[in-house]
Amino acid sequence: MRQMHLNLFIQSRGHHEAAWRHPLASPLPLTDIRYTQELARKAEASLFDSLFLADVLGLWNDVESTPFNWLEPITTLAAVATSTSRIGLIATCSTTYTEPYNLARQFASLDHISSGRVGWNIVTTWSPQAGSNFGGIGQVGHADRYERAEEYMSVVKALWDSWADDAVLDDRAGGRYAERMRVKAIQHAGAHYQVQGPLNMPRPPQGRPVFVQAGSSDTGKRFAARHAEAVFTAHLEKAAARAFYNELKALVAAEGRRPAQVLILPGFSPIIGSTEVEAERYAQELNELSDPEVGRQRLSLRFGGYDFSQLPLDTPLSQADFPDPSKNEASRSRTESIVDLVARERPTLRQLLARLAGARGHFTTAGSPEKIADIMQAWFETGAADGFNLMPPVLPHQLDVFSTEVVPILQKRGLFRTAYDGETLRAHFGLSRPDVRFG
Known part of the structure; x- marks a missing residue:
């Protein structure tokens, strides 16, 4: 029987922008590694497929009122790997502002450290404040980011394949550590990168990390169809999620790949109560703990710095109040989702900001454990999702409630595992290990 996949997305003290102020939020500093380790152990005890960490490459403009800074994800997951044994570990890293050789080394190391539990969330980095932090490169346009990303993927795949699986001999008696002919340079010379290779460590246990991707623009979907093995996507309602699911699975098949080898995992942020x-x-x-002006600033950043300051809070919005999402060089897919919502529901700005405060444009709802399980089952069984990236609004409290109240319902219905069947993230996701492209 097909079963859903569950990832825990850890961000701040929860995904609601006011979570950090809530009395049930963790008292630990966001820079205390125990915070992430404890959440990881809770998720592992509940048999989640993986832990998911986002990343931001610059300080957001609302630091005075919102804690949107935390530990860097790759080093964080190295520490989490030593305090867990089965749960997968997915870290976000940018193709725009990270050298491919460095990334390949870091993720290979992390896969070895964790014995094959690592995934890479591939982002092309849209935030305008990031560019000024990396050699004056500035903000890179949407099309250019994906052009660079295509070449980037060629480089890192070649680096992870630069060692054959049997290259390491570790023959102490014979004095031979590796078979030199089973390690090769990649000699990449492209428009954006020149990388000689080979990588300076053996091939990762999973062959390469699981590729996760979150872009939902037309360009992002085509990129996902070529490369992704799991897609983290944002939808405000089930019909849009189903349309995306069907479109992306068709694009995957058109690329000659098996649709079952690409999981689609919408973000889901439920507020759960006993009633x-x-x-x-x-x-x-x-x-009531949210500040609408913080939400207005976040909305502006999402639309590449567009000025929303003149919009009244309590007047119904229209599409004319927003710039054309197709011309947005920042987060194009998310802005399209927001403008579609405005056209469909005509909320006031206050209502829109409250909707986005919960999970930044992902699906949010409130209800009893049974209601939450019913919603998840409906999305899963009607072709809207292969599982979910769970985004608890307050951490750790809402994760605890989900684990103790919702997970048993899903298990009783046969929708979620009752034990881990494998050791690696690929095993949890039901993904094949890629063959080495050596020679």
Whole structure:
């Protein structure tokens, strides 16, 4: 029987922008590694497929009122790997602002450290503040980011394949550590990168990390169809998720790949209470802690710095209040989703910001454990998802509630595992190990 996949997305003290102020949020500093380690152990005890960490390459403009800074994900997951044994570990890293040789080394190391539990969330970095932090490169346009990313993927795949699986002999008696003919240079010379290779460590246990991708623009979907093995996507309602699911699976097949080897995992941020009334009260508490002006600044950043300061908070919005998403050089897919919502529902700015405060444009809802399980089952069984990237609004409290109240319902219905069947992230996701492209 097909079963859903669950990843825990850790961000700040929860995914609601006011989570850090909530009394049930963790008291630990975001820079305390125990915070992430404890959440990872909780998720592993609940048999989650993996842990997912995002990354931001610059300081956001609302640092005074929002803690949006935390430990760098690759080093964080190295520490988490030593305090867990089965759960997968997915780190975000940018193709725009990271040298491919460095990235290949870091993820190969992390896969060895974790005994094959690593995934790479491939991002092309849209945030305008990132560019000024990397050699004055500036913000790179949408098309240029994906052009660089295509070449980048060629380089890192070649580096992970620069050692054959049997290259390491470790023959102490004979004095031969590796078979030199089974290690080769990649000699890449392209438009953006010149990399000689080979990588200076053996091939990772999984062959290469699991490739995760989150772009949902037309260019992003084509990129995912060629490279991704799991796709983290954002939808505000099930119909849009189903349309995306069907389109991406078709694009994967058109690339000559098996659709079952690409998992689609929408973000899902439920507020869970023992009753509907309790859940709604929890949601109201969080929204009352939110500052709409912080939300307005976040919306501006999402639209590449567009000025929304003149929009009144309590007047219904229209598409004319927003710039054309197709011309946005920042987060194109997310802005398209927001403008579609405005056209469909005509919310006020205050209502829109409250909707986005919960999980930045991912699906949010509030309800009892049974309601949450019903929603997840409906998305899973009607072709909208292969599983979910769970985004608890408050951490660790809402993860604890999900684990103790929702997971058992899913297990009782046969929708989620009752034990790990494998040791690696590829095993959890049901993905094949790529053959080495050597020779």
